[in-house]
Amino acid sequence: MSSRRPVAHRALWLGAAGVATLLVVLQVVPSTGLVNPDFLPPTTQILTALVERVQTPEFWTALGDTLVTWITGLAISVVAGVVLGVVIGMVPFLRAATASTIEFLRPVPSVALIPIAVLLWGTGMQATLLLVVYASFWQVLVQVLAGVQDVDPVASDTARSYRFSVLARVRTLVWPTALPYVMTGLRLGAAVALILTVTGEMLIGTPGIGKLLAVARESGAVPSMYALVVVTGLLGVAVNLLARALEHRALFWHPSVRGEVVA
Amino acid sequence: MSAVRSVLYAVGLPLLLLAAWWVATADSESPFNPPLSEILATFGPTWFSGDTFADTRFVQDILPSLGRLLVGYAAALVVGIGLGVLIGAVRPLREFAEPVLEFFRAIPPPVMVPVLMLFLGVGTSMRVFVIATGALWPILLNTVEGVRGLDPVLQDTARAFRLGRWGRVRRLMLPGASPQIVTGARQALSIAIILMVISEMFAARDGLGFSVVQFQRSFAIPEMWSGVIMLGLLGVLLSFVFRIATGAVLAWYHGYLQAQRGGA
Numbered sequence: 001m002s003s004r005r006p007v008a009h010r011a012l013w014l015g016a017a018g019v020a021t022l023l024v025v026l027q028v029v030p031s032t033g034l035v036n037p038d039f040l041p042p043t044t045q046i047l048t049a050l051v052e053r054v055q056t057p058e059f060w061t062a063l064g065d066t067l068v069t070w071i072t073g074l075a076i077s078v079v080a081g082v083v084l085g086v087v088i089g090m091v092p093f094l095r096a097a098t099a100s101t102i103e104f105l106r107p108v109p110s111v112a113l114i115p116i117a118v119l120l121w122g123t124g125m126q127a128t129l130l131l132v133v134y135a136s137f138w139q140v141l142v143q144v145l146a147g148v149q150d151v152d153p154v155a156s157d158t159a160r161s162y163r164f165s166v167l168a169r170v171r172t173l174v175w176p177t178a179l180p181y182v183m184t185g186l187r188l189g190a191a192v193a194l195i196l197t198v199t200g201e202m203l204i205g206t207p208g209i210g211k212l213l214a215v216a217r218e219s220g221a222v223p224s225m226y227a228l229v230v231v232t233g234l235l236g237v238a239v240n241l242l243a244r245a246l247e248h249r250a251l252f253w254h255p256s257v258r259g260e261v262v263a
Numbered sequence: 264m265s266a267v268r269s270v271l272y273a274v275g276l277p278l279l280l281l282a283a284w285w286v287a288t289a290d291s292e293s294p295f296n297p298p299l300s301e302i303l304a305t306f307g308p309t310w311f312s313g314d315t316f317a318d319t320r321f322v323q324d325i326l327p328s329l330g331r332l333l334v335g336y337a338a339a340l341v342v343g344i345g346l347g348v349l350i351g352a353v354r355p356l357r358e359f360a361e362p363v364l365e366f367f368r369a370i371p372p373p374v375m376v377p378v379l380m381l382f383l384g385v386g387t388s389m390r391v392f393v394i395a396t397g398a399l400w401p402i403l404l405n406t407v408e409g410v411r412g413l414d415p416v417l418q419d420t421a422r423a424f425r426l427g428r429w430g431r432v433r434r435l436m437l438p439g440a441s442p443q444i445v446t447g448a449r450q451a452l453s454i455a456i457i458l459m460v461i462s463e464m465f466a467a468r469d470g471l472g473f474s475v476v477q478f479q480r481s482f483a484i485p486e487m488w489s490g491v492i493m494l495g496l497l498g499v500l501l502s503f504v505f506r507i508a509t510g511a512v513l514a515w516y517h518g519y520l521q522a523q524r525g526g527a
Contacts, residue, residue, distance in 0.1 A: 014358035022363050039381040100273040101280065107502035109453065111460045111472075112494035115479035115487050119295045195371040199457070202373060203464055210374070217377040229374050236369025 041223040049223035050230060059212070066197055066208035066235070069125055073132030074193045077140050078186060080133075085144025086174060090166075095145070106142065110135040110196055111203075118204055125207075128200030135196045136189035143185030147178030180254055187243040194239050198232055209235070297485045302492070305485040310493060320474060325493070328471040331387060332459045335394025339451060343399050344444060347406025348436050357407060368404055372397030372454055373461050380465070390462040390470075397458045398451035405447025409440025442516050445509045452505055456498055471497075 023043050030037040041049075053059045088094045110131045117127035151174055159169050201210025209231060216225040285299045313319035350357050350364075376393050383389035413436065421435045437444075463472030475490035 011358040011361075014355060015362040018359040018361070018363045019366075021359075096269075096272040097276050101276045104277065104499055107453065107498040108495035109456045109460060109498045111457050111464075112475070112491045112498070114464070115475055116491060118479060119484070119487075191369075195373065195454075195457075198371040199373040199461060202377075203461065213374060213377065217380075222381065225377060229370060229378060232374050233366050233370035236371060237366060240365070240369055 038222065041226060045223045046226045046230065049221075050227035053224060053227055053231075062207060062209050062212050063231075065125075065206075066201065066210070069128055069132065069200075069206065069208060070193050070197045070239075072125075073129050073197065074136055074186075074190055076129075076133050077136040077189055077193065078182075081137050081140025081185060081189070082144055082182060085141050086148060086170060086178070089145045089148025089178075090170070090174065102138075102141070102145075106138040111199065114200075114203060117200075123205040123207075127204050128197060128206040128208075131196045131200045132193045136193040139189040139192055140182070140185035143181040143188070144178055147181030148174055150181070151177045180251055183247040183250055187240075187247060190239050190243045191236065194232075194236055294482070294484055297488065301485050302488040306489040306492065309486050309489045324469055324474050325471050325497075327387075327469060328459055328463065329497070331391050331470075332394060332455055335391045335458075336398055336452065336455045338391070338395040339398035339402055339455070340448065342395075343402030343447070343451075344406050344437075347403045347444075348410055348432055348440075350403075351407040351410025351440070352432075352436065357411065361407075364400070364404060364407075368400035372400075372458055376458075376462055376465050385465070390459070393462045394455050394458045398455040401447040401450040401454065402444065403447075405443045405450075406440055409443030410436050412443070413439045438515075441512055445513055448509070449502075449505065452501060453498075456501065460494065 026040070026046075027043040029035050030040045030042045037045075088098055113130055113134060117130045121127040121130075155173055156169075159173050164172070197208065198210040198213075200206050201208035202214045205211055205214070209228060213225060213228040213232075216222075216228060281299070288296050288298045289300070291298050310320045310325070313322075316322060350360055372393075375396055379389050379393050379396070383392060417435060417439065418431075421431050426434060459470075460472035460475075463470035464476045471490065471494060475487060475494065478484075478487035478490055
């Protein structure tokens with residue numbers, strides 16, 4: 001372990017240097033007139049706008065709205081994806097009968113549903129939720145199906161010859177096998193759900209960070225717009241870190257996670 | 264018999280769902296849920312009618328949309344794989360760039376539409392650029408990851424055989440990282456389709472996304488549904504083409520996986 005310390009330190013320093021370089025470049029390029037500062041304000045202006053935004057209550061309301069839409073959509077997708085995935089995955093008939101439908105519906109771009117969502121719910125949260133759920137549900141479902149299929153046939157036969165009930169098989173056999181896949185689906189779905197949440201807010205006008213961004217664009221508040229882009233990026237980083245931490249925690253017993261610690 | 268059965272399995276549920284939709288909306292008076300028969304009847308005239316073939320919406324709106332999608336996506340592939348191999352192979356560079364790249368990947372790509380509109384207006388170049396910059400990150404980061412995860416023994420072997428730098432890229436890094444690159448490219452494709460539609464919904468005078476939104480705003484509901492169906496069909500078609508294209512690239516990998524599992 002101790003021999004790895006300096007390397008980890010170096011990565012930290014280099015990474016910090018990378019971020020610093022980006023900030024400096026973004027400060028210098030518009031200040032020197034290389035890029036029109038009306039289009040790309042210097043870093044300091046963006047940061048000032050960010051600080052101003054953070055002090056307004058409407059920012060926090062919007063952030064809360066975004067997070068509520070995101071987590072609601074993700075929760076619906078994960079629950080529906082896991083339940084349907086386990087049921088479909090364990091019944092060969094259902095798996096065969098639904099395969100073509102799933103393959104067909106999955107690549108349908110969720111933004112195609114925007115007009116329908118607007119007609120049905122106007123600018124309400126349900127309209128954006130429809131997009132979020134449609135996009136992230138398939139990510140989870142497909143992973144769960146792959147996970148259920150991955151169950152060791154010998155273990156499956158053993159469980160059957162010991163007359164495990166269906167519930168016992170799900171709990172002791174299918175779920176542990178599928179869990180790494182579920183976590184992958186959760187991680188992918190969380191990122192996709194955030195993308196569609198912000199998109200829905202921007203295009204449909206559901207309250208949230210995306211709507212603030214659209215308003216800032218329309219009123220020509222460029223530094224403020226960049227500040228909100230930074231906020232969405234930070235949100236995205238937070239979502240990724242959270243999903244990875246959750247994955248690590250849920251799979252602490254799994255070789256893929258244990259291996260990382262040993263190596 | 265088993266061929267018949269697998270065909271039945273493949274078409275059974277879709278037909279059932281379509282039939283349910285047909286029956287459920289057959290007497291629909293609701294302006295928002297027109298009967299499926301009406302939607303299908305408008306599908307042909309909406310997209311394929313015009314004085315000449317060149318006047319149809321198919322040529323006027325869909326083909327330009329697809330063209331922008333392909334150009335932007337191709338640019339993302341070239342830049343993403345090229346930069347990804349470089350960053351993945353040079354360790355200090357990777358440590359330097361990784362946090363910044365992670366941040367850019369985490370920005371939801373659609374929020375870049377208003378930003379790029381400032382620089383490029385609402386024309387074709389903005390839309391191509393939006394698609395390219397959105398699709399870039401999954402490809403780039405997966406390539407970095409794939410190159411980094413290469414077996415060190417293979418790297419040493421390549422060096423011992425004195426493969427040149429270019430030889431190592433072509434014979435070792437690109438094939439070795441191809442499973443991850445394909446995964447990234449698949450995520451990038453669905454992002455690219457989303458961005459194609461969104462960039463046109465925001466501000467444009469033509470394109471598939473623009474048409475669909477215009478139908479919705481003018482309450483041409485059956486036409487709008489036909490646009491939604493058209494978008495869905497395009498998504499399915501593109502993912503089908505993608506699977507065929509990558510199937511050839513990854514044929515060795517699927518064989519390798521099967522051998523690893525002790526099958527075949």
